[in-house]
Amino acid sequence: MSETRVAMRTSNPAKTVDHAMIVGWGVDANPQNDPTYPYRDRSEDDHSGEWQRPTQQEPDIELLKSVEHKWLPAVFGTASPPSGLSGSMRRLAFRWSESNWAHWLLLIGADRVNMIEGVIEDLAHSQIPNIPKEMGVPAEWRHNKTGLIKKVGVTAAIVGTVTALFLAQKKAREPEMRNALNP
Amino acid sequence: MRAMNYRGPYRIRVDEKPMPRIEHPRDAVVKVTRSCICGSDLHLYHGMVPDTRVGQTFGHEFCGIVEEVGPEVENLKAGDHVLVPFNIACGQCHFCKQGLFGNCHESNPQATAVGGIFGYSHTAGGYDGGQAEYARVPYADFGPTIIPDWMDPDDAVLLTDVVPTGYQAAEMAGIQKGDTVVVFGAGPVGMLAARSAWLFGAGRVIVIDHIDYRLEFVRDFAPAEVYNFKELDDVVVFMKKTTDGLGADVCIDAVGAEATGSMLQTILGKRLKLESGSAIALHWAINSVKKGGVVSIVGVYGPTGNMVPIGNVVNKGLTIRANQASVKRLLPRLIEHVRVGNLNPKAIISHRVPLDDIADAYHIFSDKLDECIKPVLLPSAA
Numbered sequence: 001m002s003e004t005r006v007a008m009r010t011s012n013p014a015k016t017v018d019h020a021m022i023v024g025w026g027v028d029a030n031p032q033n034d035p036t037y038p039y040r041d042r043s044e045d046d047h048s049g050e051w052q053r054p055t056q057q058e059p060d061i062e063l064l065k066s067v068e069h070k071w072l073p074a075v076f077g078t079a080s081p082p083s084g085l086s087g088s089m090r091r092l093a094f095r096w097s098e099s100n101w102a103h104w105l106l107l108i109g110a111d112r113v114n115m116i117e118g119v120i121e122d123l124a125h126s127q128i129p130n131i132p133k134e135m136g137v138p139a140e141w142r143h144n145k146t147g148l149i150k151k152v153g154v155t156a157a158i159v160g161t162v163t164a165l166f167l168a169q170k171k172a173r174e175p176e177m178r179n180a181l182n183p
Numbered sequence: 184m185r186a187m188n189y190r191g192p193y194r195i196r197v198d199e200k201p202m203p204r205i206e207h208p209r210d211a212v213v214k215v216t217r218s219c220i221c222g223s224d225l226h227l228y229h230g231m232v233p234d235t236r237v238g239q240t241f242g243h244e245f246c247g248i249v250e251e252v253g254p255e256v257e258n259l260k261a262g263d264h265v266l267v268p269f270n271i272a273c274g275q276c277h278f279c280k281q282g283l284f285g286n287c288h289e290s291n292p293q294a295t296a297v298g299g300i301f302g303y304s305h306t307a308g309g310y311d312g313g314q315a316e317y318a319r320v321p322y323a324d325f326g327p328t329i330i331p332d333w334m335d336p337d338d339a340v341l342l343t344d345v346v347p348t349g350y351q352a353a354e355m356a357g358i359q360k361g362d363t364v365v366v367f368g369a370g371p372v373g374m375l376a377a378r379s380a381w382l383f384g385a386g387r388v389i390v391i392d393h394i395d396y397r398l399e400f401v402r403d404f405a406p407a408e409v410y411n412f413k414e415l416d417d418v419v420v421f422m423k424k425t426t427d428g429l430g431a432d433v434c435i436d437a438v439g440a441e442a443t444g445s446m447l448q449t450i451l452g453k454r455l456k457l458e459s460g461s462a463i464a465l466h467w468a469i470n471s472v473k474k475g476g477v478v479s480i481v482g483v484y485g486p487t488g489n490m491v492p493i494g495n496v497v498n499k500g501l502t503i504r505a506n507q508a509s510v511k512r513l514l515p516r517l518i519e520h521v522r523v524g525n526l527n528p529k530a531i532i533s534h535r536v537p538l539d540d541i542a543d544a545y546h547i548f549s550d551k552l553d554e555c556i557k558p559v560l561l562p563s564a565a
């Protein structure tokens with residue numbers, strides 16, 4: 001077993017709680033914190049939309065930028081630049097603003113395509129992904145055996161039924177096919 | 184180095200990846216000593232966040248030791264043990280100047296609605312995150328905070344996200360002394376929100392979830408009155424009954440887009456993706472709060488849209504407040520709360536998992552197995 005569970009204490013039988021018993025009760029109470037309370041500090045709110053900008057990070061990968069941005073933000077991540085078919089879909093998505101459904105639906109679609117590309121990439125590197133391990137099946141086995149057995153059982157039953165139906169149908173159609181081929 | 188590698192929904196593993204390097208003069212490279220899995224990571228893991236690319240390393244809650252700093256970083260040096268806020272914030276843009284460090288405008292090219300977040304898809308900037316042996320930390324002269332000598336690293340790592348998020352949920356709720364506060368969600372964030380509600384003077388704190396072991400834990404930890412919504416006929420009617428027919432002064436949504444409890448929302452939002460996930464907890468919050476009350480949202484939703492009873496928001500005169508937590512703004516206050524014992528974050532850590540077993544850790548946390556509340560990942564090099 002890999003993960004270690006930390007022992008935890010749970011014992012409070014009372015349903016209601018007397019706040020007089022709470023350590024720190026009310027220490028941050030602030031009558032001015034009504035919904036207009038300034039958790040936003042307006043003292044430097046100059047409405048100009050300009051500020052002393054940080055040094056610009058130089059892009060050395062392909063970067064997609066929201067059309068709502070006035071300029072390229074100074075800093076960005078360089079993980080997983082767009083590539084392949086999913087990359088083309090992402091490029092297309094960025095023609096539309098963040099307010100447009102097309103933008104997000106294309107990106108979600110690209111994510112699904114990217115998943116298949118990931119498997120192909122693994123195979124191309126002669127690495128067969130250990131999908132049960134990646135999905136945490138060992139943990140499921142340790143902590144939810146009956147659930148796992150049920151899931152496997154249900155999946156097997158569905159696959160079995162579908163296969164049986166398919167075979168039965170194919171068998172039923174075989175004479176027809178033969179007839180069609182030999183008029 | 185060893186790093187988490189996303190392969191598609193529900194599929195992750197640890198692979199060898201190149202070491203991060205300084206890519207900007209204000210960067211640092213940090214050797215990770217602890218990192219956590221967050222409820223927000225589950226949205227990525229379940230494939231719900233658009234532009235989550237295969238190959239990315241997740242992880243936005245981590246602390247570690249500074250390995251190297253860029254030429255513009257003067258306040259940190261190699262060897263400093265730091266906790267790294269989950270928001271990537273420049274500290275000088277229009278929004279950072281107002282303390283809105285969760286909304287920085289200089290850290291995310293791919294979107295304007297959200298600032299950069301470590302390891303949180305390209306919609307949040309395309310950064311590799313901290314579920315790895317090392318991580319690149321941009322704006323290292325602004326975000327990272329040196330962990331005080333007396334502080335347990337388990338507390339430190341929780342100060343990067345869940346503690347500030349729970350605390351800000353209570354802060355945004357504008358709690359007045361004696362208020363009744365209902366927290367939807369008994370995850371790590373909801374637990375800290377319930378605990379923090381007392382610090383703001385709540386008179387009564389109620390937590391709603393459907394997972395009994397979590398409710399039992401928060402009953403002690405917050406402490407709070409707890410109810411399992413599966414055992415209630417109608418959550419909203421129950422809330423009205425228990426508040427003299429008025430509704431709660433404040434409702435906090437600490438659930439977000441993966442809420443269960445409505446078949447319709449589950450089908451539309453989680454299966455067909457016609458909404459950004461299921462918003463049933465927020466729906467209940469809006470309908471359970473009293474007229475003129477406050478709904479504070481920290482639960483995360485996707486960028487498209489969700490079905491919520493906005494007409495009731497109008498008719499009831501509600502105030503809705505929401506944000507990504509502004510971690511850096513809150514840290515001084517929260518470090519003090521931990522020091523004097525008002526907050527005991529590390530009590531919520533339920534699992535310690537070697538980084539190499541990350542796939543099991545995600546699965547356990549996602550499916551709420553083995554009474555999981557908060558898993559901490561330990562890189563072998565740490």
Ligand SMILES: NC(=O)c1ccc[n+]([C@@H]2O[C@H](COP(=O)([O-])OP(=O)(O)OC[C@H]3O[C@@H](n4cnc5c(N)ncnc54)[C@H](O)[C@@H]3O)[C@@H](O)[C@H]2O)c1
Pocket residue numbers: 221222223224225226344345348367368369370371372373391392393394397412437438439440441442443444463464480481482483484506507508556
């Ligand atoms: N705004 C921020 O800055 C910020 C930061 C961290 C996390 N979050 C978000 O906060 C949310 C909670 O995070 P977490 O780490 O506690 O996650 P979690 O998954 O551990 O907890 C969510 C809890 O909500 C419960 N739940 C599901 N449906 C419910 C319903 N209808 N009513 C009441 N409870 C319900 C679940 O059983 C679970 O216990 C997530 O959406 C996460 O993305 C936001």
Ligand SMILES: [Zn+2]
Pocket residue numbers: 221222223224243244269344345
């Ligand atoms: Zn988080």
Ligand SMILES: [Zn+2]
Pocket residue numbers: 272273274275276277278279280286287288289
């Ligand atoms: Zn900024």
